[in-house]
Amino acid sequence: MKGIGSITDMLVFALIVSVAMTLVLSATGGPTLGNARYAASFSSSFLLTIQNSTADQFGGLEYNLGAFGFDLPSIGSTTKTLRYKTLAELLAEDALLNMKIEVAGNDVQSLRLNEDLDEKLGRFLKSALDEIVGGRFGYRLHACTEPIDVGTARLHFETTVENLAGWSRQAWTESSVVPLPVSGGELLSRVENALGLGPLPVDVDPILEMTLEIWST
Amino acid sequence: MPMSAAGVLLALLVVAMVGHAASLQHQQSMNTADDISASEVRGLYGEVETNISCLLRDSIYRSLWEVSKNADMYSNVYTREHAVEEIASEYFKERLRELSEKYPAHESGIELCVTDNCVHLTLQEVEDGYVLATAELPEGSAVNLTSSNGKLSVKVPLEETRAFVDSRYFLLQERMDEFVQRRGDIGRFWKEMEYIWAWGEAWLEGNVNLSEDRTKGFFQVAWAMHELDSFGSADYLTAAQALVGMETPATEPLVVTPINTVDIERLDGYVDRARDSINCAKALLEMADENISLAKNFANENLENVGLGKIRVALNDSESNACDARDKIMEASAQFSGLLDYLSRESSGDVVMASVYQGLTTRSLDPDCPSLKEQVECGIEGAAEKISAVENLIARTAGGLEVAAAKSSLNQLSTDFRNMKAPLLEEPGPKRYVYVEAYEDDPPREVQRPIPVYIDCKADGSIGGLKVVLRGAKSGFEEMNEFSQQSENDPPSLDIDEDLKNALQQNLLPTWSDRENIYEILPPSPIKSSPGLSVYHELSVDEVKYTREDLVGLLLNSATDSSPATPFPIPFIGITLWWGQWDAEVKLERRPVEEVFDFDNPTLPLANGAGYVHSSLAYRWDVPDETFDARVIVVSTKAFTISTG
Numbered sequence: 001m002k003g004i005g006s007i008t009d010m011l012v013f014a015l016i017v018s019v020a021m022t023l024v025l026s027a028t029g030g031p032t033l034g035n036a037r038y039a040a041s042f043s044s045s046f047l048l049t050i051q052n053s054t055a056d057q058f059g060g061l062e063y064n065l066g067a068f069g070f071d072l073p074s075i076g077s078t079t080k081t082l083r084y085k086t087l088a089e090l091l092a093e094d095a096l097l098n099m100k101i102e103v104a105g106n107d108v109q110s111l112r113l114n115e116d117l118d119e120k121l122g123r124f125l126k127s128a129l130d131e132i133v134g135g136r137f138g139y140r141l142h143a144c145t146e147p148i149d150v151g152t153a154r155l156h157f158e159t160t161v162e163n164l165a166g167w168s169r170q171a172w173t174e175s176s177v178v179p180l181p182v183s184g185g186e187l188l189s190r191v192e193n194a195l196g197l198g199p200l201p202v203d204v205d206p207i208l209e210m211t212l213e214i215w216s217t
Numbered sequence: 218m219p220m221s222a223a224g225v226l227l228a229l230l231v232v233a234m235v236g237h238a239a240s241l242q243h244q245q246s247m248n249t250a251d252d253i254s255a256s257e258v259r260g261l262y263g264e265v266e267t268n269i270s271c272l273l274r275d276s277i278y279r280s281l282w283e284v285s286k287n288a289d290m291y292s293n294v295y296t297r298e299h300a301v302e303e304i305a306s307e308y309f310k311e312r313l314r315e316l317s318e319k320y321p322a323h324e325s326g327i328e329l330c331v332t333d334n335c336v337h338l339t340l341q342e343v344e345d346g347y348v349l350a351t352a353e354l355p356e357g358s359a360v361n362l363t364s365s366n367g368k369l370s371v372k373v374p375l376e377e378t379r380a381f382v383d384s385r386y387f388l389l390q391e392r393m394d395e396f397v398q399r400r401g402d403i404g405r406f407w408k409e410m411e412y413i414w415a416w417g418e419a420w421l422e423g424n425v426n427l428s429e430d431r432t433k434g435f436f437q438v439a440w441a442m443h444e445l446d447s448f449g450s451a452d453y454l455t456a457a458q459a460l461v462g463m464e465t466p467a468t469e470p471l472v473v474t475p476i477n478t479v480d481i482e483r484l485d486g487y488v489d490r491a492r493d494s495i496n497c498a499k500a501l502l503e504m505a506d507e508n509i510s511l512a513k514n515f516a517n518e519n520l521e522n523v524g525l526g527k528i529r530v531a532l533n534d535s536e537s538n539a540c541d542a543r544d545k546i547m548e549a550s551a552q553f554s555g556l557l558d559y560l561s562r563e564s565s566g567d568v569v570m571a572s573v574y575q576g577l578t579t580r581s582l583d584p585d586c587p588s589l590k591e592q593v594e595c596g597i598e599g600a601a602e603k604i605s606a607v608e609n610l611i612a613r614t615a616g617g618l619e620v621a622a623a624k625s626s627l628n629q630l631s632t633d634f635r636n637m638k639a640p641l642l643e644e645p646g647p648k649r650y651v652y653v654e655a656y657e658d659d660p661p662r663e664v665q666r667p668i669p670v671y672i673d674c675k676a677d678g679s680i681g682g683l684k685v686v687l688r689g690a691k692s693g694f695e696e697m698n699e700f701s702q703q704s705e706n707d708p709p710s711l712d713i714d715e716d717l718k719n720a721l722q723q724n725l726l727p728t729w730s731d732r733e734n735i736y737e738i739l740p741p742s743p744i745k746s747s748p749g750l751s752v753y754h755e756l757s758v759d760e761v762k763y764t765r766e767d768l769v770g771l772l773l774n775s776a777t778d779s780s781p782a783t784p785f786p787i788p789f790i791g792i793t794l795w796w797g798q799w800d801a802e803v804k805l806e807r808r809p810v811e812e813v814f815d816f817d818n819p820t821l822p823l824a825n826g827a828g829y830v831h832s833s834l835a836y837r838w839d840v841p842d843e844t845f846d847a848r849v850i851v852v853s854t855k856a857f858t859i860s861t862g
Contacts, residue, residue: 081817
C-alpha cells in the first residue's frame with residue numbers, strides 16, 4: 001500500500017508540475033502579446049513614415065494634366081513632377097484636386113484635369129508602401145474626407161491602397177489625419193462658385209482621415 | 218486519496234509558483250499596454266508636428282503666390298519678404314485655429330490648444346533658391362495627447378515649427394531683379410539687330426527700309442534674348458509671333474565688316490613706301506644736279522689740268538643718278554600696283570575693300586575727276602619720261618664733249634637740267650577743281666565741295682605732282698578712318714543663342730487670349746533645362762517712330778520720304794562715305810509685364826476655374842519703361858537711300 005501511495009504522490013506531483021509549467025509559460029505573454037506590440041509599434045512608425053517621407057525618396061511622382069484620358073493641346077507642358085511633398089501631403093492634395101461628385105449615391109463622371117494624378121498616385125503609393133512594409137505585414141491604407149453635402153449632391157474623396165495577399169488576420173488598426181491644403185471656408189466658397197450655388201449652410205471639414213490596418217498571418 | 222507531508226508541500230509550492238506566474242503575466246500585459254500607449258502618443262505627437270508643418274507650408278504657398286504676383290509693388294527684397302511673412306502668419310494662425318477645432322472630431326487623443334498671441338514667421342533661403350520657413354507658434358500653445366486607453370496623457374508645449382517650401386521664390390526674385398536691373402541690354406540687342414539689318418540693306422540693296430513690323434519683331438527678339446540671359450528661357454511663343462511676316466528670318470547671320478575695321482595701316486604702308494621712292498627719286502635728281510655742277514666747275518676752273526676725264530666721270534655719275542631716279546619712280550609705281558593688287562585680292566570677300574578698290578580705280582566721285590590710279594599712272598609715266606629726257610640730255614652732252622667746247626656745253630647742260638628739274642620736282646597747285654555735292658553742319662546745309670585735280674594727263678606727271686597726289690591719298694584714308702570711327706558703332710557682336718533661334722523658328726502657334734492664365738497651369742518648357750524657369754511677357758507696341766539725324770535727313774525734315782543718306786566725298790581716294798543716322802523709338806501701349814514661373818516645381822495647389830490645379834510659383838513684374846530708343850548709324854562706301862514703310 002505504501003508503495004502505491006508513493007506512486008500516486010509522484011503522479012499527482014507530475015500532474016501539478018505540468019499544469020504549473022503551462023501557467024508559467026503563458027505568464028510570459030506568449031507570441032500573441034508580442035505580435036500585438038510589434039504590430040502597434042510598426043503601424044505607428046508606418047504612419048509617421050507616410051507623414052514624413054517625400055516622394056523623392058521613392059523616385060518622385062510625375063503625372064500629366066488631361067481629361068477623360070485625352071492630353072491637352074501642346075500649348076505648354078502638361079507634365080507635373082512632384083518631388084518634395086510627403087506621401088501624406090500628396091494624398092491630401094489628391095483629395096483636394098480630385099474631389100468626386102456623388103448624386104443619389106452614384107459617382108458622376110466629371111471633367112477632371114487631374115485624374116491622372118489620382119491614378120498615378122495610387123500606383124506610386126502602392127509601390128512606396130510595399131517598399132516601406134517590406135513584406136513583414138499586409139496593409140490597407142484607407143483615406144477619405146468628410147463629404148460636403150450640398151443637397152442633391154455630395155462631394156467627397158476616398159481612396160484605398162492595400163496589399164493583403166497572403167495575410168489573413170487584421171493585427172492592428174490606427175488612424176491619423178492630414179489637413180487639406182486649403183481652409184474649410186475657402187473650400188466651401190470654391191464649391192459654391194463651382195456649382196453656382198449661393199451660401200451653403202454647411203460646415204466643411206478640410207481634413208483627410210487616414211486609417212491604416214496592419215494584417216498578419 | 219492518501220497524501221504524504223512532502224506531497225502537501227509540493228502542492229503548496231506549485232500554487233505559489235502559479236500565483237507568481239499570474240502576477241508576472243498581469244505585469245507584462247500592463248507593460249505592453251504602456252508600450253503601446255507610449256508608441257501611440259509618440260505617433261500622435263508626430264502627427265501634430267507634421268500637420269502643423271503642413272499648415273505652415275500651405276500658408277507660405279498662398280502668401281508667396283499673392284506677393285509674387287505683384288512683386289513690383291514692394292520697394293525692395295526686405296519689404297517683399299516681410300509682406301510674405303505677414304500674410305503667411307495670418308493664414309497660418311487661421312489654419313491652426315481651424316485644425317484645433319477639427320481635431321476632436323477625428324482624433325480623440327489630440328487636443329490642440331492655440332492661443333491668440335501672434336505668430337512670428339521668418340523666411341530663409343536654402344540651396345537653389347528654395348524657401349525654409351520657421352514659425353514661432355503663439356506663446357502658450359500646447360498639445361494634450363492622450364492614449365486611446367486613457368492611461369497615458371502628456372501635455373507638450375508647442376514653440377516652433379519649420380517647413381520646407383518646394384518653390385524657388387528666392388531664385389525667381391534674384392533672376393527678376395537681374396532682368397530689371399540689366400534691362401538696358403534689351404536696347405543694346407535691339408540696336409545691334411537694327412544696325413546689322415540696316416547695314417546689310419544699305420550694302421546689298423542700296424536702300425534701308427525703316428519698317429515698323431521689322432522693328433517690332435527685332436524688339437521682341439531683343440526682349441527674348443535678354444530673358445534668355447536672365448532666366449535661361451524666354452517667351453519664345455510671343456517673339457515667334459512677332460517675326461511672322463518678316464521678309465527674312467531675323468536670325469539669319471549677316472557678316473558685317475564696318476569701315477573702321479579696314480586695315481588703314483596696311484594701305485598706308487604701300488602709299489608710304491611709294492612716297493619714299495618718290496622722295497628718293499627727288500634726292501637722286503638733286504645729286505645728278507650736283508654732279509653736273511661738279512663737272513661744270515671742273516670745266517670752268519681747271520680744265521687744262523684735269524682734262525675731260527673727271528668731267529666725264531661726274532657726268533656719268535649724274536646720268537647714273539638720273540637713271541636711279543627713274544628706277545625709284547618705277548619702284549613707286551610698283552608699290553602703288555601692290556596696293557591695288559592687295560585691294561583687288563581682298564575685294565573678293567569684303568565689300569568695303571571692294572569699294573575702296575573701286576574708289577581708287579574708277580571715276581566714282583565725278584566723271585570729270587580722274588581716279589587716283591589714273592593720276593598716279595599718268596604721274597609715273599610723265600615723271601619717268603621727263604627723267605629719261607634728263608638722262609638723254611646728260612648722255613648727249615657727255616657723248617659730244619670736247620675740250621674746246623666743254624665749258625659752254627656744260628654751262629648749257631646745267632641750265633637745261635635745272636630748267637627740266639624745277640617743274641619735275643616742284644609741287645604743283647591744283648590744275649582744276651571738280652565740285653561735288655556735300656553737306657556741312659551748323660546749320661545743316663548743302664555745299665559744293667571742291668575736289669582738286671593735279672594730274673590729268675601724262676604731261677602733268679612730275680615727282681612733285683606724284684608727291685601731292687600720294688600725300689592726298691594718305692590723308693584720304695585717314696579721313697575715311699576718322700569719320701567711320703566717329704560715326705560707326707563698334708563692330709557688332711550679336712550672337713543669338715542657337716536654342717533660342719530654334720525655339721523662335723519652331724513655335725509658331727496661334728495666339729490665345731488669357732495666355733497668362735494658361736501659363737499658370739501649363740507653363741511652356743524652358744529653352745535651357747537649367748535653372749528650369751518658364752517665361753511670359755505682355756508687350757504691346759503702340760507706335761514706332763523714326764527720326765532722321767544725318768544732315769540730309771535733318772534738311773528734309775521728314776522721315777516719310779525715301780531720301781539719300783548724307784554723302785561725304787573724300788578727295789584723292791575717290792570714295793564717298795554715305796552716312797545715315799536715325800533714332801528709332803518704340804512706344805508701348807502700357808508698362809510691359811514680365812512674369813517668370815518655377816517650371817520645375819509645379820507644386821502649388823491653386824484654385825483654377827472650377828477646381829484646383831498644381832501650379833508653378835509665378836513672379837510678376839511691371840517693367841517701368843514704356844519707351845525704348847535705339848540710335849542707328851550706318852556708314853557705307855556705297856550710296857544708299859533711307860525710306861520708311
